[in-house]
Amino acid sequence: MKILVFNVKYSENLGDGLLAECIETALANGGGEMEVETVDLAGRQAFARGHGARRRLILGLLRWMPAAARRRLVSLGLKRNLRRLVTSWDEKIANADVVVIGGGNLFQDDDLNFPLKIGTVLDCVCQQDRPLAIYAVGVSKHWSSSAYELFARVKRARLVHLSVRDGFAQDNWHEHFPEGPRAKIVRDPGLLIGSLTMAQRPCQSTERRLTVGLCVTDPIILRRHSTSALAAIPFSNIGVYRDLIGLLLDDGLRVVLFCNGAREDQRFAEYIRSSVVKHRATDSDVFDIAERPKTPGDLIETIRSVDVILAHRLHACIAAYALKIPHVGLGWDKKVEGFFNSVGREDYLVKDATSSPIFVATLVRAAERDGIEPLRHQIAIAETRAGISNMRRHLLECDQSSAPEPCPMHGE
Secondary structure (H helix, E strand, O other), rough: OOEEEEEOOOOHHHHHHHHHHHHHHHHHOOOOOEEEEEEEEOOOOOOOOOHHHHHHHHHHHHHHOOOHHHHHHHHHHHHHHHHHHHHHHHHHHHHOOEEEEEEEEEEEEOHHHHHHOOOOHHHHHHHOOOOEEEEEEEOOOOOOOHHHHHHHHHHHHHEEEEEEEHHHHHHHHHHHHHOOOOOEEOOOOOHHHHHOOHHOOOOOOOOOOOOOEEEEHHHHHHHHHHHOOOOOOOOHHHHHHHHHHHHHOOOOOEEEEOOOOHHHHHHHHHHHHHHHHHHHOOOOOOOOEEOOOOOOOHHHHHHHHHOOEOOOHHHHHHHHHHHOEEEEEEOOOHHHHHHHOOOOOOOHHHOOOOOOOOHHHHHHHHHHHHHHHHHHHHHHHHHHHHHHHHHHHHHHHHHOOOOOOOOOOOOO
C-alpha cells in the first residue's frame, strides 16, 4: 500500500520536519506492507535549503500592505510554482493508494499561502479519486472568502478520516463548516519523537550548571501569525530577554539561546546575545548560543542538551514534553495554549505580556523542579499512537484496490 503524505516537512522551522518524520515512522512501522512518501507543499526536496534573509524582507514588506494587496501578491508568487508542481503531484497521487494531509497548522489563511497549496492538492486528489485523510491539523479562526473556497474543496474529496490537534482547531473547523464534515481531536504526532532513531541517542553526560534553553522566535514571525498585537505577546523584544537572562545568570544558571531552525530566528538570537554582552561580562561557560539546527536531529540534540526550556514555538514545547524535559511556553497563538491545556500544563504557560522577567524566571525554576508528570505523559504518548493507528486503519479500510465505492467518513 502506498501512502502519500502532504505537509511542510522541509520548512526551515524544523518542528514541521519533526512531526512529518513522526508520521512517516508511525505509518511505516504499524504493520503490513506500507510505503510512505512525504511531499513538501512548497516543493522543497531537502532540509537546510532556505532564503532566510529574503523571507524576512518579504514578511516585512507584507506587514505594511493592505490585506487584499497581500493576497494578490502572494497568489501571483505562488501560482507559477504551483503550476510547476501540479504535474508532479498528479503523477504521485495517481501512483498512490491513499493521500494524507497533515500534520501542522495547514488550515490557516496566511494571505492565501496555505489555502492555495491545499486547494491544489485537493483538486489533484479529486481528479485521481483517491481516499483522503486529513490528520492532526491546526485550523485558524479567520479565513478570507477566497481561503474558504479553496479549503472547501475538501467537500468534493473521498474523505475517510478528519482530525484536528486541539479543541480550538475543532471549534474553528466546525465554525467554518457547520454543515460538516465533522472533525475529531487527536494528539499532535510530534509527541512520538521518542520513537525516532535520532531521539534515542544518549546525551553527553558532563558536569555543568543547570542549563536553561531559550528558544527564540523573531518578533516579525509572531506579528505575522498572531491575532494579537505584538505588544500583547510576551517576550517580543530584546530588552525583556536581556532582563530574564540577567536574572537567570545571577541565580547561578547557565543559559543557551537556540531556535527551531529559521534563519530569522537565529539572527534574532544573535541580536539578543550581542545586547546581553554589552551590558555584562559573560563567557560561553555560562551564556552561549547554539548553532542553527539544519535537520530535525540537530534540533532534538539541542533540546536534549538543556534541563528546561522557554519557547514560543509549539514544537519546541512538544518535543520537550515528548522527551520529558520541563518547559515553559510563551503564549502568542491559540495552538500553544491548546497544547498546554491538552497535557495539563496550563500553569507553565505565560499568556500575559506584562508578566515580569522575575515572574518568568521563577516559573522556569518551578517547571524544572516539578518535572513532567509520568502517568499523564505515558497516557498522552499512548493516545498519540492510538490516534495515528486509528487513521491508518481508516486508510486500510478504504484502500482503493478493495474499496471502489466511497467509504464512510470516520471524522466523528
